[in-house]
Amino acid sequence: MIASSLNPITIGHKRPSADQIKIVGGSGYDLRQPIPVKYHDVRERFLNARKNFWTPNEIPMGEDKLQWNTGALTEAEEWLFKTNISYLTAGDNLVPDNLVNAIFQHITANEMRQYLRWVMAEEANHVESYLFILESFGLDEKGQGKIYNLYQDLPDLVKKVNWNLDFTNNVVNCDAPIGSLEAVRALLEDLISYYVFEYMFFPLGFAQIFALARKGKLRNTAQQYSYIWRDEVQHADNGAWLIRQIAREYPDIWDAKMQDKALALINEGLKLEVAHAHAVMPDGGILGLSVQTYIEYAKFVADNACRNLGLKPLFGIKTHPMPWISEYELNHETNFFEGRVREYQTGSQLNWD
Ligand SMILES: [Fe+2]
Numbered sequence: 001m002i003a004s005s006l007n008p009i010t011i012g013h014k015r016p017s018a019d020q021i022k023i024v025g026g027s028g029y030d031l032r033q034p035i036p037v038k039y040h041d042v043r044e045r046f047l048n049a050r051k052n053f054w055t056p057n058e059i060p061m062g063e064d065k066l067q068w069n070t071g072a073l074t075e076a077e078e079w080l081f082k083t084n085i086s087y088l089t090a091g092d093n094l095v096p097d098n099l100v101n102a103i104f105q106h107i108t109a110n111e112m113r114q115y116l117r118w119v120m121a122e123e124a125n126h127v128e129s130y131l132f133i134l135e136s137f138g139l140d141e142k143g144q145g146k147i148y149n150l151y152q153d154l155p156d157l158v159k160k161v162n163w164n165l166d167f168t169n170n171v172v173n174c175d176a177p178i179g180s181l182e183a184v185r186a187l188l189e190d191l192i193s194y195y196v197f198e199y200m201f202f203p204l205g206f207a208q209i210f211a212l213a214r215k216g217k218l219r220n221t222a223q224q225y226s227y228i229w230r231d232e233v234q235h236a237d238n239g240a241w242l243i244r245q246i247a248r249e250y251p252d253i254w255d256a257k258m259q260d261k262a263l264a265l266i267n268e269g270l271k272l273e274v275a276h277a278h279a280v281m282p283d284g285g286i287l288g289l290s291v292q293t294y295i296e297y298a299k300f301v302a303d304n305a306c307r308n309l310g311l312k313p314l315f316g317i318k319t320h321p322m323p324w325i326s327e328y329e330l331n332h333e334t335n336f337f338e339g340r341v342r343e344y345q346t347g348s349q350l351n352w353d
Pocket residue numbers: 092095122123126228232
């Protein structure tokens with residue numbers, strides 16, 4: 001499989017017309033030209049993301065460092081934190097790996113290529129956030145390494161990681177030409193697993209730490225996670241948009257069979273999340289958050305994932321099981337944090353004098 005962006009160019013102008021451009025699998029035009037912009041929402045997403053770029057070292061970590069080094073966390077809380085950051089670090093590596101190795105090869109609209117490059121930069125920034133958190137606790141390389149390794153020791157987490165990897169590899173190893181129904185179908189399944197990651201796995205992971213922060217533990221880490229969450233919301237929106245757009249442009253693919261498949265994948269994601277929760281959260285509930293409530297929340301999120309793809313919700317959870325989580329959403333009216341959480345545009349206060 002060779003991406004059309006890698007075909008040698010030939011003499012002659014091949015600037016696309018808007019009609020010719022396809023979101024994936026387009027051919028016969030020069031992908032390197034930023035005009036015409038066909039998908040204006042996508043360009044807007046890039047411009048918004050650029051305004052909201054942040055860096056982990058903007059968030060002070062002193063309170064968490066003190067808690068970490070003075071035994072303020074119980075054993076169960078420490079275990080939850082370690083497995084959490086271990087899994088999320090792996091996850092924030094997996095997502096850009098998927099984008100660069102599989103998804104990106106198929107994207108044939110310049111504005112989406114531009115935005116996905118930015119998404120990859122944000123994922124790199126998320127990994128930097130996890131590094132910054134552990135470094136700020138004063139952990140040396142050995143101490144950090146033990147934490148990063150942890151997810152590989154837990155079968156439920158290994159299974160969850162491999163689940164996403166399988167879809168990426170299906171796209172990478174697909175011999176069908178880009179733009180063919182077979183190739184787009186493999187891509188679509190990978191994109192649904194990507195969506196489950198961005199829309200379900202990440203926010204649910206953040207919720208574990210928000211539960212600790214709600215009781216006054218690791219609030220600086222939670223603040224880092226709030227910023228990451230804001231990015232992931234955009235990535236997920238874009239993922240859902242991409243899936244729906246492919247369905248519009250390749251209506252034959254989005255048939256009843258594929259819709260059932262999408263539901264099955266969301267359900268598989270939910271099961272992986274449930275197994276993950278049981279592996280890292282004690283049964284009696286950790287700090288007021290019971291595993292049962294967490295699983296209800298996971299189902300609530302899964303239902304919304306179905307709706308966002310135009311599908312009937314799997315579980316029918318009507319009310320939000322953890323409404324307090326909105327306190328950790330940036331741009332929310334009442335903000336939980338006493339710190340410097342702010343709605344800001346990077347660069348807006350730069351002084352060039
Ligand atoms: Fe991320």
